Amino acid sequence: MTPARTRVAVVGAGIGGAACARWMADAGLAVEVFDKSRGVGGRMSTRRATWIATDGTERLSHFDHGATGFTAHAPEFIRFVEQAAGDGLLSRWAPRVAPNSDAPPDASGLWVPTPDMPTLSRALLADLPLHTGCTVEALRRTNAGWTLEGRGSTIGEAFAAVVVAMPLPQAAVLVRPHQAEWAQRAEAVGMLPGWVLMGVSDESAATSEWDLAWPVSGPVASVVRNDAKPGREPVRGLAHWVVHATPEWSQTHLESPAAEVQAALQGALTAWLGHSLAWHHAVVHRWRYASVHASVPRPAHAGAPSAVVTKDGCWWDSRTGLGVSADALGGAGVEGAWYSARALADHITDQPPGSQTPCYA
Ligand SMILES: Cc1cc2nc3c(=O)[nH]c(=O)nc-3n(C[C@H](O)[C@H](O)[C@H](O)COP(=O)(O)OP(=O)(O)OC[C@H]3O[C@@H](n4cnc5c(N)ncnc54)[C@H](O)[C@@H]3O)c2cc1C
CATH class of the missing domain: 3.50.50.60 (FAD/NAD(P)-binding domain)
Structure with missing residues (x-):
């Protein structure tokens, strides 16, 4: 014993x-x-969502609605990450950044667990x-x-x-x-909250040209094409979106009803893209404690x-x-x-x- x-x-x-x-x-x-x-x-998570397509069939989608990926700086952490990558648990992702993005915090590449975040x-x-x-x-x-x-x-x-x-x-x-x-x-x-929109839309020519965007202003902090991440399975003709609201906007709307938040974030994405999207499925998630404000x-x-x-x-x-x-x-x-x-x-x-x-x- x-x-x-x-x-x-x-x-x-x-x-x-x-x-x-x-x-x-x-x-x-x-x-x-x-x-x-x-x-x-925990916050390295992947949400499974089922939805009904226009032809009546049930579809299953996955969204990484917490951390998109992460960077590694300290030598000890880099060693851990490289070993995990060698074991097939992580992939390096160098996303195509949308041209009208703000300067990305670290665009050189992210480590992404595969095939999903909890891996x-x-x-x-x-x-x-x-x-x-x-x-x-x-x-x-x-x-x-x-x-x-x-x-x-x-x-x-x-x-x-x-x-x-x-x-x-x-x-x-x-x-x-x-x-x-x-x-x-x-x-x-201080921990910062984060509202996240997850959705599936038709893919348009304009939205198939990039994988990651940091809008310069407005309620949206980042836009991720979840299906472009390594190990995820893209579905022809469909775009899988994960849209992160800024901490400030999320704080202001912390207690707002989910339906209102969803409509606001879909609207903000449309405004930033400059064209509307044909949505098949959308849902929001609120992280009350998403990220660190001051460590x-x-x-x-x-x-x-x-x-x-x-x-x-x-x-x-x-x-x-x-x-x-x-x-x-x-x-x-x-x-x-x-x-x-x-x-x-x-x-x-x-x-x-x-x-x-x-x-x-
Ligand atoms: C939307 C979002 C975007 C992010 N983006 C990035 C990024 O780009 N790069 C980056 O490096 N980091 C990012 N992060 C932060 C990163 O995900 C976290 O810093 C990291 O995952 C924290 O890990 P943790 O194990 O400390 O905490 P968590 O992942 O929060 O794990 C805590 C666990 O404790 C459990 N728990 C809590 N209370 C209880 C209880 N009372 N009883 C039992 N279980 C309990 C929870 O269910 C959870 O599984 C992001 C986070 C979010 C939410």
């Missing part, structure tokens, strides 16, 4: 939770993963115990270790440590009773020895075995989430839960 002190629960199966779980499992810890969604991947998290979690559709509403600490609770009952118990891997404002709810200061800091970190600064100096690490890409309390990883702690975006997860996994494996050994951040 696995000794209780080596059991770690990871709450959140996005890229951060999945990567952290993988490293800890590879280091010999008994890891169990919990996520409230039906699948894994990477799925592969990292492959052989680990995973509980999906499982919302953790509270964490409780007893003499026997950590207990995970949801819907008034126990979801898991006797964990030596818990990793909370999700947007900081959501993490704050779970850690508040145990680390009030973390919760306060987590809530102070928590990385450490500039080594602090005093402490069992509570709060300044090098993650938060870890080795006395109680509570840890937080998040994109905002590691910088931002997918690379930030991965960096934070790496930092936390290193701390947990170097300084196991329950140890009183000081940790130098």
Whole structure:
């Protein structure tokens, strides 16, 4: 039987939770993963949608409605990405950028999981115990270790440590009773919302000339031809769109009805294209916490020895075995989430839960 002190629960199966779980499992810890969604991947996600075509047949479409792809800058992350690409989990995408776009943030190319966005998290979690559709509403600490609770009952118990891997404002709810200061800091970190329009239209000659656009002004931040991404299957005569609203517009319309948001974004796309589209299917999704507004600064100096690490890409309390990883702690975006997860996994494996050994951040 696995000794209780080596059991770690990871709450959140996005890229951060999945990567952290993988490293800890590879280091010999008994890891169990919990996520409230039906699948894994978190904000690296792909939506399946069925719709009825004009000939009456049912069609199935896929939309990457979270991150479109990501960039890699740090050597360690580049190594991870290149290995994943070698394993067939990622492809490099150099999209054709629409000529009337604003200057793209990084047009040299994006890494895209194939054939869908959750592929990477799925592969990292492959052989680990995973509980999906499982919302953790509270964490409780007893003499026997950590207990995970949801819907008034126990979801898991006797964990030596818990990793909370999700947007900081959501993490704050779970850690508040145990680390009030973390919760306060987590809530102070600005996360930006994002409304996303997903749709299928007829393809016109004008819209088949590019894959990605950054409109210069208006409510639309970016327009993606989802079917042009590597590993996705284009359907002749149809265009699959993912349209991201700007954070500012999304904030203003955060509580607007979905139908209004959909009409506004379809209208904005039409206005930017300069011609209307024949839509077959459209739906919107709201991300309340899409991306990082201001990340928590990385450490500039080594602090005093402490069992509570709060300044090098993650938060870890080795006395109680509570840890937080998040994109905002590691910088931002997918690379930030991965960096934070790496930092936390290193701390947990170097300084196991329950140890009183000081940790130098
Ligand atoms: C629209 C959009 C566009 C983006 N574009 C880019 C981009 O171009 N480049 C880039 O690098 N990044 C982009 N990002 C950000 C990127 O997707 C995230 O930074 C990254 O995926 C975060 O990973 P994570 O594992 O930290 O968090 P998440 O992916 O959010 O994972 C957290 C997981 O925790 C689960 N969870 C939350 N609360 C609970 C609970 N109480 N109980 C159980 N489970 C819970 C969630 O279901 C989720 O699966 C974008 C995000 C969005 C939404």
